[in-house]
Amino acid sequence: MxxxxxxxxxxxxxxxxxxxxxxxxxxxxxxxxxxxxxxxxxxxxxxxxxxxxxxxxxxxxxxxxxxxxxxxRSYQPYYSVEILSTFILQETRSQKEVLQLKLLLESQVLSNLSGQISMDFYKKLLSVIVELPKEKLHTFLFTELFKATGNRLLIKIWHLLEGFSNPISFELQNHSFYEQLLFWVKENKAESAIEALEKVYTLE
Amino acid sequence: MxxxxxxxxxxxxxxxxxxxxxxxxxxxxxxxxxxxxxxxxxxxxxxxxxxxxxxxxxxxxxxxxxxxxxxxRSYQPYYSVEILSTFILQETRSQKEVLQLKLLLESQVLSNLSGQISMDFYKKLLSVIVELPKEKLHTFLFTELFKATGNRLLIKIWHLLEGFSNPISFELQNHSFYEQLLFWVKENKAESAIEALEKVYTLE
DNA sequence: CAGATAAATTGGTCTGACCATTAACCTAAT
DNA sequence: ATTAGGTTAATGGTCAGACCAATTTATCTG
Incomplete structure (x- = not known):
């Protein structure tokens, strides 16, 4: 049988x-x-x-x-990927690996948008940044940048990683840090932005 | 409400x-x-x-x-992949996003291992490559490379994406393509390898 | 103590009931 | 004739209960 x-x-x-x-x-x-x-x-x-x-x-x-x-409907793997990722992340207890991947994604978006930011968008982001409390800067800026790339899968995974990475000190950079980051991206100098970001990440 | x-x-x-x-x-x-x-x-x-x-x-x-x-049980997407692949044949956008992220991770591992591969490891991989059927080359090589980086989260996410991306034609490159890729990585020329990989991904 | 048997547990499946939401239809007032 | 409002039917959302099938556990028997 x-x-x-x-x-x-x-x-x-x-x-x-x-x-x-x-x-x-x-x-x-x-x-x-x-x-x-x-x-x-x-x-x-x-x-x-x-x-x-x-x-x-x-x-x-x-x-x-x-x-x-x-x-x-057209295939949208976001939900399932999210579910799967939470399981994967849950058994991956290494904070270091999470951060490594998170940095990778953030670097990617900086590089991707380098020189692609309109003056309007730049000003709009800047005006919000100055009003935001310190602890929300990182999430806000990158959320907006990820949205601008249009890759919804990317932002899903990034959010997930953000949820799994402890709200660590290094994300608490000054307003000027994120203003500078944004400026570099606008001026098509993503390398400088990425370098600065990496430096912050390796401080930990 | x-x-x-x-x-x-x-x-x-x-x-x-x-x-x-x-x-x-x-x-x-x-x-x-x-x-x-x-x-x-x-x-x-x-x-x-x-x-x-x-x-x-x-x-x-x-x-x-x-x-x-x-x-x-450990994630084994055998059934869902089968279901999905029958549905997604004409899918464009989300498939594109999956591929974009997949390429990103693969580029990362190439860059990460650039110049870090020992002669022994290189020879070992090469000997397997020549014996492998064409359709298994891509998965094999990158699985090994990801393992070499030691970031388990990276490889899990990559596997996830691989499961969700169609087994598309572009992965069916010649043996020589992957041998060349590996060679470049060993010789600390990841840029060339990444460039070649990107070209293949954008062919689709 | 070992093996057979019975009972309890657990997943697999179906049926029927009821609620909530939506779309289609009908009616009456304007 | 148009429209506002209410009714009805279809559909998904949820639950409860019943029964079957496979497996484990407890019990009995020699």
Missing amino acids: TKDTKSKVYQEVLEEIRNYIVDHQLQDGDRLPSERELAEQLNAGRSSVREALRAIELLGLIETRHGEGTFL | TKDTKSKVYQEVLEEIRNYIVDHQLQDGDRLPSERELAEQLNAGRSSVREALRAIELLGLIETRHGEGTFL
Whole structure:
């Protein structure tokens, strides 16, 4: 007897849904049959159908709207990556590794935006910086910069790392430090900014 | 009233399970409370607990054994990757972001190890490379390089991204490509290696 | 003490019920 | 004819209970 035959219902439903999407050539935004319809068509309980749908939802492949239905959407791995990352981070107790990766991402965004910052954006950020308390400077500036790059995955992971790295002293730099950082980026001198940032990180 | 408060039960359960694992310092192979226990402790229905568990299971973080229980296991994205790859064929944007981050990490490891590779290690890797099938070259080489850096978090995140990125054509470079890559790293010419890698990534 | 048997535990699945949200429809006032 | 408001139907969200199947644990028996 083959062991492979004992597949859970929700896994078969998973397969069926996949087939359904392929057969019907569903595109992003298209609606799937209702949970009750699926249950009847696939000859399964609604709870099993839901287990499959929830799993697919966590993967980021579908979107569920209460009262409307279940819809296909363009693949957004952010949620699942976030979940997975928290597990990974949780078993990675080395603060050093977290910081190393965090610095890497921050350096990347500085380099990426080097010389790409408009005067308006620069002024706007600067005006907020001067009003912000010291302990919020780091998070604010980099959040804005990450947003500007448009890579949502990057910012997700960075936020995660930030959550896992202790709010350590080195992030408590002066306002002038972050003003200088921003200035360098605007002036297309990311190397200087990165260098300064690395110096702060290695102080620890 | 904030919209954020309307979170589904199964998502809260997800969080709670994560917290449970962190609080109890669970390791791979450790057992989670039974579905009924979780339902009672978290004040939720068993079906909601199951939805959360099935989702986590599909991600590859847990393993369930009929009659025994639910167990933590080291992340093995075999099933989710299969599901995802069938869905994402025409996906563009998020795939791009995954690749961008993946390239970033790979560039980092090349730069990090530049000029740091011993002759023994170099020869050893080379001897394996020549024997490996084309489709395994990329994963093998970078896995070894990441291991060499000693940053386990880096390699985990990278593996994660690799799982979420399609096994795309650009990874199917010749043996000579990866030999050249490795050579450059050994000779402290990471810039050349990174440049070559970037070129391959942007081909797509 | 060893093996067989029974009971308890746990995951797997289905059904039915009820609530909350949304969209569609209908009705009545303007 | 238009629109505002209410009703209805469909859909997802959640829970409780029942039963089955696999496994472990406790119990009994020789």
